[in-house]
Amino acid sequence: MEKWYIEKGDQGDIVLSTRIRLARNLREYPFPSKLSLEDRRAVNELIKDAAMAEGNPEKFSYIEMDALTRPQAVSLAERHLVSPEFASSVEGRALLLTPDESVSIMLCEEDHIRLQVMKAGLALNEAFEAADAIDSKLDAKLKYAFDERIGYLTQCPTNLGTAMRASLMLHLPALTRLGHISRLSTSVSKLGMTMRGAYGEGSEPKGDIYQLSNQITLGITEAAALENLNSIAAQLVGREREAAKLMLEKPESADKVWRALGVLQTARLLSGDEFMELISLVRLGAANGMIDIELEKLNELIVSMQPATLNAREEQNLTPSQRDSLRALAVREVLGIRF
Amino acid sequence: MEKWYIEKGDQGDIVLSTRIRLARNLREYPFPSKLSLEDRRAVNELIKDAAMAEGNPEKFSYIEMDALTRPQAVSLAERHLVSPEFASSVEGRALLLTPDESVSIMLCEEDHIRLQVMKAGLALNEAFEAADAIDSKLDAKLKYAFDERIGYLTQCPTNLGTAMRASLMLHLPALTRLGHISRLSTSVSKLGMTMRGAYGEGSEPKGDIYQLSNQITLGITEAAALENLNSIAAQLVGREREAAKLMLEKPESADKVWRALGVLQTARLLSGDEFMELISLVRLGAANGMIDIELEKLNELIVSMQPATLNAREEQNLTPSQRDSLRALAVREVLGIRF
Numbered sequence: 318m319e320k321w322y323i324e325k326g327d328q329g330d331i332v333l334s335t336r337i338r339l340a341r342n343l344r345e346y347p348f349p350s351k352l353s354l355e356d357r358r359a360v361n362e363l364i365k366d367a368a369m370a371e372g373n374p375e376k377f378s379y380i381e382m383d384a385l386t387r388p389q390a391v392s393l394a395e396r397h398l399v400s401p402e403f404a405s406s407v408e409g410r411a412l413l414l415t416p417d418e419s420v421s422i423m424l425c426e427e428d429h430i431r432l433q434v435m436k437a438g439l440a441l442n443e444a445f446e447a448a449d450a451i452d453s454k455l456d457a458k459l460k461y462a463f464d465e466r467i468g469y470l471t472q473c474p475t476n477l478g479t480a481m482r483a484s485l486m487l488h489l490p491a492l493t494r495l496g497h498i499s500r501l502s503t504s505v506s507k508l509g510m511t512m513r514g515a516y517g518e519g520s521e522p523k524g525d526i527y528q529l530s531n532q533i534t535l536g537i538t539e540a541a542a543l544e545n546l547n548s549i550a551a552q553l554v555g556r557e558r559e560a561a562k563l564m565l566e567k568p569e570s571a572d573k574v575w576r577a578l579g580v581l582q583t584a585r586l587l588s589g590d591e592f593m594e595l596i597s598l599v600r601l602g603a604a605n606g607m608i609d610i611e612l613e614k615l616n617e618l619i620v621s622m623q624p625a626t627l628n629a630r631e632e633q634n635l636t637p638s639q640r641d642s643l644r645a646l647a648v649r650e651v652l653g654i655r656f
Numbered sequence: 657m658e659k660w661y662i663e664k665g666d667q668g669d670i671v672l673s674t675r676i677r678l679a680r681n682l683r684e685y686p687f688p689s690k691l692s693l694e695d696r697r698a699v700n701e702l703i704k705d706a707a708m709a710e711g712n713p714e715k716f717s718y719i720e721m722d723a724l725t726r727p728q729a730v731s732l733a734e735r736h737l738v739s740p741e742f743a744s745s746v747e748g749r750a751l752l753l754t755p756d757e758s759v760s761i762m763l764c765e766e767d768h769i770r771l772q773v774m775k776a777g778l779a780l781n782e783a784f785e786a787a788d789a790i791d792s793k794l795d796a797k798l799k800y801a802f803d804e805r806i807g808y809l810t811q812c813p814t815n816l817g818t819a820m821r822a823s824l825m826l827h828l829p830a831l832t833r834l835g836h837i838s839r840l841s842t843s844v845s846k847l848g849m850t851m852r853g854a855y856g857e858g859s860e861p862k863g864d865i866y867q868l869s870n871q872i873t874l875g876i877t878e879a880a881a882l883e884n885l886n887s888i889a890a891q892l893v894g895r896e897r898e899a900a901k902l903m904l905e906k907p908e909s910a911d912k913v914w915r916a917l918g919v920l921q922t923a924r925l926l927s928g929d930e931f932m933e934l935i936s937l938v939r940l941g942a943a944n945g946m947i948d949i950e951l952e953k954l955n956e957l958i959v960s961m962q963p964a965t966l967n968a969r970e971e972q973n974l975t976p977s978q979r980d981s982l983r984a985l986a987v988r989e990v991l992g993i994r995f
Contacts, residue, residue, distance in 0.1 A: 579922030
């Protein structure tokens with residue numbers, strides 16, 4: 318089954334993907350943190366039955382998180398299918414996942430239900446509609462904790478209301494190199510959004526990939542939140558394109574982009590950090606017509622070359638140097654021959 | 657006409673080339689530094705007529721050095737066809753050169769005649785025989801300054817006797833990286849040889865290419881000098897091969913070699929120093945069967961990518977950044993497509 322990120326998306330030169338996440342809770346049960354293991358399993362079963370009911374178009378697999386190896390679990394987080402926290406503390410937690418990985422439902426994460434829909438490129442409305450349709454099907458079978466005045470009830474007050482988090486993964490290599498990200502990030506937060514690195518927890522976001530998401534869920538409709546996000550994204554996309562164009566006109570920058578490709582095509586050892594740095598430059602070149610590689614291929618590489626995903630693929634725990642060698646081999650297989 | 661360095665030579669993985677240089681002077685004239693411009697021209701004419709006499713197998717071109725542009729003159733030095741000093745002070749100096757550039761005769765350098773024969777790989781005896789044959793032809797037509805006791809008379813006493821300098825260009829990337837060169841150089845000098853960087857005047861020899869040559873010309877026959885040089889070269893070749901084998905077994909070194917190729921195949925700007933560093937690594941990989949490129953191709957690149965040679969090819973004085981861009985383009989043309 319081809320994964321969702323293989324597809325071409327709108328504004329795909331800069332917007333890697335769109336994600337809509339809805340948090341829901343069952344009225345009859347306390348929030349997961351207050352539940353016994355037994356009750357969590359009962360909640361999971363209830364939701365599973367509702368999601369996998371006959372007639373639902375999505376064909377979910379049901380995955381009990383404690384049945385996975387550690388690399389398999391962390392790999393799910395690297396693919397943004399579950400939260401890192403969900404992958405690290407697996408007891409009494411389960412995941413519903415469609416074969417193309419575009420829909421995932423975390424059961425007993427912070428809330429009973431964390432329903433997530435992913436789409437390639439900029440597709441906020443499309444992703445929301447898909448999430449909303451699944452949510453309605455669940456709603457018909459389950460009793461949601463909902464307050465007429467507040468909206469959906471969630472464990473964390475920052476999610477109350479729509480309980481919707483919409484996010485976009487943006488590749489901003491030129492704005493990053495110009496040092497504009499921190500200023501943009503401040504402006505964006507004044508507008509009720511957050512922008513932070515999508516890979517790497519530290520100060521330095523890896524691969525120049527950022528996650529832009531709405532922050533406000535209370536006193537705002539889903540439609541208004543999506544519209545705000547859409548318009549901020551359009552501005553960021555415009556600025557990145559302009560900055561990239563100016564940057565690549567400089568021979569020194571073009572040289573860097575080409576060298577990054579050369580190293581990826583030939584290296585025998587590639588650390589995760591170096592890979593992200595180089596693939597970001599190559600993606601910049603490809604997005605601007607300098608290098609003839611499909612962006613979808615690069616997007617897929619970015620996902621599949623993360624450490625635990627590599628481990629999971631090999632079905633064993635690799636040493637860092639084995640992993641670096643395997644990563645280099647896998648990258649050469651994708652980028653090596655064509656040039 | 658294909659140049660001499662296109663050919664495959666013996667021990668060609670490490671020995672790039674062999675050069676024999678004979679210094680000769682005409683009995684009737686003082687050394688060139690004591691000659692008027694007019695007399696130097698007269699000397700040049702005499703030697704030219706002897707070299708270009710009917711029946712001689714070599715088809716020399718006669719080049720008056722002051723008729724060349726500066727890049728053309730310096731390019732001759734970069735190709736080791738003339739000395740750097742000969743290229744920089746051109747008045748009253750001329751060059752006899754065969755189309756394949758394997759035989760060159762500098763007229764009125766330090767001595768009246770500096771006859772040089774180049775061969776690919778390790779070919780001391782072959783090169784000496786070729787030089788000796790040409791020397792005999794000149795000797796038959798000219799009156800050499802020769803002393804029965806001392807041998808050939810030369811301006812600089814270090815050349816007296818055989819007046820023969822035999823040198824080998826050796827590519828020693830592994831021994832360089834192991835830090836063994838300075839020790840080897842000391843041992844070699846105790847045996848009456850010198851070893852120094854073949855490119856770059858400073859402390860750091862460029863491209864890990866060294867020139868090994870005999871130092872002693874007095875009280876020794878040509879045959880004995882060549883035999884000594886041959887046996888030292890054989891030892892250095894053996895050590896380099898061993899060191900290279902051990903080095904390339906390390907994944908980190910193999911990675912470096914491959915990356916060097918990747919950068920050469922893709923870079924848009926390449927400085928002369930970086931080019932030499934990278935081509936040396938690629939040559940190491942190719943010499944050891946890791947990378948499938950003919951060594952002759954790399955040897956030719958090393959010669960043709962030197963700064964003045966690039967200038968001369970373009971028939972104009974390039975800025976350093978134009979040159980870096982042109983160098984990158986030329987390197988891609990040779991190494992770019994195949995991989």
